[in-house]
Amino acid sequence: MDKYPKSEEPTETVGGSEGQACAALAHEFSNLESIVQDFQPVVNQRKSRVPADVAGRIMFMAHDFLTEQPVRNADVYLLRQILHNWSDKYYIRILRHLVTALKTAAKIVVNDNVSTDLTMKVLQNPHERGLDDWKNLFKTADPRFSFQEAKQPAGSTLWIMTVQWEGQ
Structure with a gap:
């Protein structure tokens, strides 16, 4: 801004x-x-x-967030506990609506659930994603997203995933 x-x-x-x-x-x-x-x-x-x-x-x-992002050129866009609630189709749509607002090297920080348990994926929530699922969906949304890192802070059920925008 x-x-x-x-x-x-x-x-x-x-x-x-x-x-x-x-x-x-x-x-x-x-x-x-x-x-x-x-x-x-x-x-x-x-x-x-x-x-x-x-x-x-x-x-x-x-x-x-299912419409174009109006805030342009922020350094970081934080998506906290949002994307796990949406099917892949809408997850990709949400990310694509960010693209027009992003400046080169902007970060997208996702603070959300990452499932490491196949039973949880099957029984609890059909939208629980493993780390590879998260990475692949960013690439599907736009290949200019560059997955940087993912970590789960001690004592937290949520992960922090950092993605950088390599476009423009």
């Missing part, structure tokens, strides 16, 4: 609900600004719940 100096461009959180992840990040990184996106009713209800000490650095915006 042009109004931010290069070093302070915002992180984009898509489907961010109350902005808890952005608030936690804002507490850790004092120069971080974020835009939390969700449906208008969610945005209306949630923006008042952000802690006062970081509220000035967290903005809210109504957005449907």
